[in-house]
Structures are given as structure tokens and as C-alpha cells.
Amino acid sequence: NGEGDPKPEPEGLGVGTILCPALTAVFQFLGKFECYFTNGTEKVRYVHRYLYNREQLAMFDSDVGVYVGFNPLGEKWARCWNSDPEFMERKRAEVDIVCRHNYRLYAPFSVERRVPPSVSISLVPSSSQPGPGRLLCSVLDFYPAPIQVRWFQGQQELSEHVVATEVVPNGDWSYQLLVLLETPPRRGLTYSCQVEHGSLEHPLKMPPDAARSKMLTGIGGFVLGSLFLALGLGFYLRKKVRGGSPWETFLS
Template sequence: MLRGSSYSTRFQNAKKNWVDLQTKKNRTDPRAKKNQTNLKAKMIRKDVRAIKKQVDLRAKKNQTDLRTKNYQVDLRAKKEPGVFRRCSRKHECYFINGTERVRFVERLIYNREQFVHFDSDVGVFVGDTPNGEIQARQWNNDQEGLELRRAQVDRLCRNNYEVSTPFSVNRRVPPSVSISLVRSSSQPGPGRLLCSVMDFYPAPVQVRWFQDGQELPEHVVATDVVPNGDWTYQVLVMLEIPPRHGVTYTCQVEHISLEHPLSRHWEMPQDTVRSKILVGVGGFVLGLVFLALGLGFYLREKSS
């Protein structure tokens, strides 16, 4: 019994000594340290790959959920005519007397309805709908976001004004003006006068009709000022009353590019049918005169 117990004790001591020796060897052996470092690096890379795989799986799941939601929205939009489900943001700058006073406005629109906006003159978000009021209260708690939008007056508006002034604010293109008679089968009379004001910039323009020097504020129909797509505009202004003989009609255009108003005059031409009859009668009379002269010379030659 004593002999067995002594043997067990010696075995445990030997095992402990061997473990201590291996531990000491690993601490002092550079190759062992390198192996431990490589093992730790492998374990770290394995953990990184596992985490990345989980992230990729979550991203794929989120994309699938997003596509599913978009598909459901599209189906709902098809079932509900007039529902667009689109959110847009508009930034606007307003200038008074150059950059003396500048106002920045940010508008947020959902389904073609403005639900919240920011006005630099107010300094905070203002809700335009019940949901917009809730959103405005949340955004107004973000002081950093409010300061960023207040700074847009200088960073966005004033900066872009200085850049775009040469070709947008100071640019001037005078209009070309012409008057034409537009005939219509649905309206009685010779037709209606149309004043065409073409290729001018900027857009604000004033067009007026006069009859023998008297302005005709009524019976005037105008189109909207339409952009041509090349930084110029056009507008058509029609006089609804039919023109009369012996009356002078004037189309007067006022534009910032003109030192003085530009006027074009128009008078009803003579009746073309009557003119053709007079020309025909004159030609016939002239023919008779030549015929009489020729016959007189012929008779004189024959008698002699």
C-alpha cells in the first residue's frame, strides 16, 4: 500500500515537472512563440470570416426585404391610381437686391404633396401636414442639422449667385417681334392678329396691343412664357377682335434688354379680289388702246 502510494506521487511529480519544462520551453523557444502567434492569427481570421459571412447574410436579407417592400408598394400603386409613392427634396434660393438679402428654402415632398419645409427666415422646420409636424419636431431637436441648413444661405445661395451671375442674372437677349394674320374656319371675319415675341432672356416680358394709338387691354389672349431650351423664351399674344380696314394695329413689347419699347405696326391690306378686278380691267383697257392704234396704222397704210 505504501509502495503504491509512493509510486503514484512520483508519477504526478514527474508529470508536473514535464509540463513545467514544456511550458518553459515554449516561453523561451522563438519557434514556439511564432507557432502560437500563427495559431492566434488563424483563429482571428476564422472569426473575421464568420462575422463577415453573418454580415453578408444580413445584408442579403435586408436587400430581399427591401425588394419585397418595393414590390408590394408597386402592386399597391397599380391597384390605386394616382398613388406615386415618391419623396423628393427641393432647394430654392431667393435674392433681393443682389445678395443684400438672401432667403434659403428647403421643401420635402411626398406623393406630390409638400409635408415639411425649412425657411431660413424662420430658422426651423415647419410642418405642412400632420405627419410633417411630427417630423419637424424631431428635426428641430437636431441643433447641428439646423445650423447646417441656416449656413446654406452663404454656402449654397450666395456662393452660387456669384458663380452664376455672369450668364444668368446679367445676361440680356433682346426679343424679335412680328405680327401675322391667323385665319380660322371657326371664327368669322378675315382672321385674328397674332404677335410673336421670340428668343428673349430673361423671361419677364410685357406685351400690349394698340388700335390707332389706343390700348386694347381686353380681348387679348396670351400663352405662357415658354422656354426654348437654349436659355431663351417665347410668348404668343393674340388679339381676339377681327381687324378692320383703315385701322393701324400695334404690338408693343417691353423687356429689360430694350432701352425703349419695341413696336410693330400692321394694317389690313386692300381687298385682293378687288385689286385683281382692277388689274384685269386696266389690262383690258390697255389692250383695247393698243388694238385701236394698230388698227389705225393698218387702215392708214392700206389707204395710202
């Protein structure tokens, strides 16, 4: 081979990296395999890239069927590989050997994996706004990540004053999402949280009765707490005027 001619590809699959340490720099040669799937394995595209220091030199694309170079060296490699019929036949077969084969191995616990979310509604206090609190819809432990969560007041969707976190990975192949209704719940109205996810045949709606019960419980607790606070403060002020311990009057 002349200077700059490509050597035959090494056997095996994966990503190869060659690091050449020097006093002032690191040089990296990278081979990168990519598989793109449409409707399972109905349509598969296989791409093999060669990069040097983040610059792409040459690429094989199964949709094109030949190598393409992106600079003088990559073009020289592409001409060399494309001129070898036996080598190119093996290369075109890698769309099945690499992509379709690995899809069958990994799809059951990746692409096809479905875990339904756990959904709950809670009343959380607000430090910045008055009122009994805010309704929070917690959507936990679902897979895959794409999901849609919406708040309803009765049958009407509440598209405003809704704040959501990003879909957060738990680190165990599951995700979580929190969606807060910023406006305080109004007594006598029904609120529900609706979740749409690939693991669900139909949208999952947190039962309105449960949401209403949680809301009324929270409001009731807030009102009772305020009432006891007012009563205690009244006893304290009255006793302070008369003298003596306020607890003696409260407990008597």
C-alpha cells in the first residue's frame, strides 16, 4: 500500500479508538456504527463513519450502497474500498448482520419495553401565594420517556397556569414527571390529572372523586388549622391582658 492507503477493516463490530499520546496533543481515530429503524425492521439504514480528530473522513451509507469521502484522504479510501466487489458485498450485508441482528437481541428490553406510570395527586403548600395550596400531579416510574400530562377542571382542560418539570431519568430505565397546577383549587369544583403514555391502551385519568377528596381534605385542614390558630391567639391575647398563663385558660 502507498502512503495514506487504507488498511483492510478489522474483523468484529463496535467502535474502535486509537489514542496517540504526545506532550502537546491527543490524536484520535474513530470508527462509528449507526442503525436507524422505521417500523421495527421494516426499513433499516446502516451508517459507518470514519473520523479523525472529530473530522469526518469517509462514510458508508446502506441507502447509498458505496463509500463517500469528505476530504482528499477520505476520497482515496472510498475509491479503494468501492473498487473491491467482495469487500463491498460484505459491507452491504452489514445492514442485516449489525442492525437487524442486534435489533432482535435488544428490542425486547429497549424498543418494545413498556412500563405504565404510577400517578398520584397531592396538595402542596405555596410559600409565595396565599390559599390552601396547589395541586401537584406526580407521574412516576414509567418507560419509555415520551408522555403527555394534562390538568382538567371538570371536563375542561386547563392549559394555562400549568408548570411541569422536564422528564427526569431515574437511572434505572424509568422516568418521572411532576406537573403543578399553579392556581389554587376552588371549593366545590372537581380537578383531575390525565396521563397519555405508550404503555396505556387508554388515557389514564386520576379519578375525579380522588382528586376532589384530596382537595377538600387539604382545604379542610387549612381551614381547621387557621381556626385553631385564631382561637389560640385569642385565648393568649385575652389572658395576656388579664395576666397569668395562657395555657391555663386554654386547658381549663
